[in-house]
Amino acid sequence: MMQLLSKQKFLFLFGILLVVTPFVVTNRFYLNIFILILLYATIAGSWNILGGYGGQLSLGHAIFFGIGAYTSTLLYLNFGVSPWLGFIIAAVISIVVGILIGWPAFRLRGTYFTLTTIAFAEVIRHLTLYFRDVTKGAIGVNIRFEPSFANLIFREYSAYYFVVLVLFVISIAIAIWVDKTKVGYYLKAIREDEDGAETLGIHVTKYKMIAMVISAGMTGIAGVFYAQYMLFFEPISVFNMNFSIEIALIAIIGGVGTVFGPVLGAFIIIPLNELLRSSFPSLSGMNYLIYGVVLILIVSFLPNGLLPILKSIPKKLKGLNKKNIKVEDGEKVDYSG
Amino acid sequence: MTIVQTLISGILLGGIYSLISMGLNLILGVVRIVNFAHGELLMIAMYISFLFYTTMGLDPYVSAILVIICLFLLGVLTQRFMIQPILDTPASTKIFATLGLSIALQNLALMTLSANHLSVKTSYQTSVINIGELAVSIPRLVAFGAAVGVAVVLYLFLQKTLTGKAIRAVAMQKQAAFLMGINVKRIYLLAFGIGSGLVGLAGALLMPIYSVYPTIGASFILIAFVVVVLGGMGSMFGAFFGGLIIGLVEALSGVIFDPGLKEAIYFVIFIMVLLVRPSGIFSLGKGAEEVGLK
Known part of the structure; x- marks a missing residue:
């Protein structure tokens, strides 16, 4: 069975399943999980361009998520700008902020880059809390439930589902583009050996910046969707370092520097998260405890994530099938190897 | 007079930051590990101190030595079983x-110990020394004194003793140190142990000042990173003075600007230091980038 499923066929089937999902899954609880999976897969995929392919481990991606949410929502609430337009404006502002952060931060490497992104995220979070006249400070922002297409507010979860599905498909398309073009190869070269890459004539800062632009823009767009879907957010939910860790974790669990790693990660982490939250409501922190343990185990034992293992399954099955055929032919089979 | 009072409280606060940061800096400088779980070690130290207080009635200052020993052992175990297996992996992995350890410990505490703030009651915790109109809190003065003491002792230990010299040798060039017959793995265990023991001392001395709760480490860890980078990796005096500077910045920005902006201000300073002089103000001339990479 598995040997018939080539990669293309598997992806085709996966695509069809994603489109059919909202017609089959009508329960709001479960559909919500699917929406969150696609949202987090999109964000983790965006992180993966910079953090996975480029090896620039940002722990400040909440910046762009929060900027996306605040930009579109403040424009919508104060000036009646449609969140559809907000997608574009939020992406532009996220990109500008991304460049402003990357311009100095890309001079630093490794841990120092990571610490800098954390510091930027903290500065922006505290400024959001401080300028409460504009941002409403710690109490957060409420969007009134006025469903309409222009407002990007829907009564039906399935409508949200298709919006996030489009974002998800765009993020996958971008990831494939990065993966197949020289951008991806250059980024991988920078990740493996920055000095070596530079010696070979790769404009290191330029390609890091390209990764930052893609990553920041997509994360900002995801932030807009989050705001319109939740209809409430506060600095602690969108500018949270735990959020930055979570999306990195999703990419790492699936497999960094691959197109579908973050998708796999989201399909594992998000249902687990929701399940733990609904099963153990009294044990707050249970999901994060498991996150922490999983993170340690993955980086210690499976630094490439779970995707390589998943990919190896069909091959193994194929191998087994061949052996079975041989057995039918009455040949001797050595199972020890 | 109020400005002098602000300066004093800033310096005393800085002493607390120094105390927490010196252990982090030792681990960072020697083992080259960015220990995000350092804040959780502080949290554990404070809970242990609290436990000694409630079960045996031991004053936090008395039980400090026990807390230091516990944390030293905890640090050695962490290094041996968690860090050592991944030492040769890229910085990202570490x-x-x-x-992950930080998140796990924080939430384990949240689940098992609840989010309640726990504090001890001592006779001296609200006492102050009055000098004219100035008031100096005694527990904070003790913590400051300990920070000075630790900086001096650690400096002498690293400069004068053979073990200290071995630690510095490993920090500078671990291959060369290995070739000179130094047991690098043992030095790593020792450095992680001492670094954790120092945060144990910090936890014990903070117990009369702050109450303990599962996320207390998170409020200190980022400050500790700011202090370490500001002062310069591997420089104990750098961490000490870095702590004082951040304490002063925090106290002064509360007066000059707005208390709500103090975190934003020291993170801006942090970013500026990283950009202008990533090796830190008191650095030993070692490139920060090099340390960040390997």
Whole structure:
């Protein structure tokens, strides 16, 4: 069975399943999980361009998520700008902020880059809390439930589902583009050996910046969707370092520097998260405890994530099938190897 | 007079930051590990101190030596069983491993110990020394004195003793140190143990000042990173003075600007230091980038 499923066929089937999902899954609880999976897969995929392919481990991606949410929502609430337009404006502002952060931060490497992104995220979070006249400070922002297409507010979860599905498909398309073009190869070269890459004539800062632009823009767009879907957010939910860790974790669990790693990660982490939250409501922190343990185990034992293992399954099955055929032919089979 | 009072409280606060940061800096400088779980070690130290207080009635200052021993052992175990197996992996791997440890410990505490703030009651915790109109809190003065003491002792230990010299040798060039017959793995265990023991001392001395709760480490860890980078990796005096500077910045920005902006201000300073002089103000001339990479 598995040997018939080539990669293309598997992806085709996966695509069809994603489109059919909202017609089959009508329960709001479960559909919500699917929406969150696609949202987090999109964000983790965006992180993966910079953090996975480029090896620039940002722990400040909440910046762009929060900027996306605040930009579109403040424009919508104060000036009646449609969140559809907000997608574009939020992406532009996220990109500008991304460049402003990357311009100095890309001079630093490794841990120092990571610490800098954390510091930027903290500065922006505290400024959001401080300028409460504009941002409403710690109490957060409420969007009134006025469903309409222009407002990007829907009564039906399935409508949200298709919006996030489009974002998800765009993020996958971008990831494939990065993966197949020289951008991806250059980024991988920078990740493996920055000095070596530079010696070979790769404009290191330029390609890091390209990764930052893609990553920041997509994360900002995801932030807009989050705001319109939740209809409430506060600095602690969108500018949270735990959020930055979570999306990195999703990419790492699936497999960094691959197109579908973050998708796999989201399909594992998000249902687990929701399940733990609904099963153990009294044990707050249970999901994060498991996150922490999983993170340690993955980086210690499976630094490439779970995707390589998943990919190896069909091959193994194929191998087994061949052996079975041989057995039918009455040949001797050595199972020890 | 109020400005003098602000300066004093800033310096005393800085002493607390120094005390927490020196252990972090030792681990960072020697083992080259960004230990995100350092804040959680502080949290554990404070809970242990609290436990000694409630079960045996031991004053936090008395039980400090026991807390230091516990944390030293905890640090050695962490290094042996968590860090050592991943020592040769890229920096990213190590960051996420300690980050995972931090998240796990924090939430384990949240689940098992609840989010309640626990504090001890001592006779001296609200006492102050009055000098004219100035008031100096005694527990904070003790913590400051300990920070000075630790900086001096650690400096002498690293400069004058053979073990200290071995630690510095490993920090500078671990291959060369290995070739000179130094047991690098043992030095790593020792450095992680001492670094954790120092945060144990910090936890014990903070117990009369702050109450303990599962996320207390998170409020200190980022400050500790700011202090370490500001002062310069591997420089104990750098961490000490870095702590004082951040304490002063925090106290002064509360007066000059707005208390709500103090965090934003020291993170801006942090970013500026990283950009202008990433090796830190008191650095030993070692490139920060090099340390960040390997």
